[in-house]
Amino acid sequence: MSNYAWIGLGNMGGPMTANLVAAGHAVKGFDLNEQACEVAAQGGVEIVGSIAEAMDSADAVFTMLPKGQHVRSVYEGESGIWASATEQMLLIDSSTVDIETSRYIHEGSAQRGLNFVDAPVSGGISGAAAGTLAFMLGGEATLMERATEYIAPMSGRTIAAGAASMGIAAKICNNMMLFIDLMASAEGSQLAEKLGLDPKVFWEIASVSSGRSWAQQTWYPVPDIIDTAAANNNFEATFRTDLARKDIGLALDAGESTGVRLPAAALAKDHFDELIGQGLGDKDCSLIVKNLLPDEKV
């Protein structure tokens, strides 16, 4: 049995910690949001009132927070992770953050003699609940090996991507592909329906044809086709639009700094911005389907 500290018990952190508890581990969790704490407590997490309390006798300290600024803020300061960490603990960030934040946390940890691995995930909340997330790791080889053990109850596959921040580099490229695929599924689904196809029949055809993708299989934005779609639940977020916008922005920033043109990613960004402008940033990102039929309510 290992002791985990977990900071960030939202859509992903909630089910991920439930799997750790189910595997027999002890998890002390901290989140600013009461509702997130209640859900995590139902999954067996011991809710505590500070980062320091969560880290008391922890072997591994996970962060699963929205953006780079949140990760920086929980690492820094008198009551932050760096202040309470010991060199025995393994610090693991599974949030999707910008490359600069990831490098900053790697460097700040190394300067303090602390052990840090970047370990973002893919698989959505359905993968988090099933314990089948793909983890991509960046850091020193021995630390990645240790991290793999702590990650095992939450993961279907853990891959060492390379040196520091290579996990996050892989995640940014992967999510850019995901959101471009999501646009393809949204546009395909609406055109198919307008051409007179039965939505379920078309989804089945795409599933065995070249239109298949993870987004098409898991997030198809039409109600009552697949169980895992937010479309079944009035687009309540499984992956918030503002987080999707963040991720596509990370890819566009990386494209700019490396000189790679990313026209499809830029288009996906515009769709997410449109939703955010309509006050729908907290809804599921598959709601991009809404603006494809401007004259109708989805």
Ligand code: NAD
């Ligand atoms: P979320 O918004 O549901 O959860 C984040 C949680 O962090 C919230 O409960 C919030 O209260 C908490 N939080 C924020 N600041 C905090 C602080 N200072 N101290 C303690 N808690 C704090 O987001 P999520 O969907 O769980 O995503 C988390 C990360 O995982 C993001 O970086 C996201 O991009 C990434 N991700 C999400 C998915 C998905 O499908 N939702 C999939 C893969 C990766």
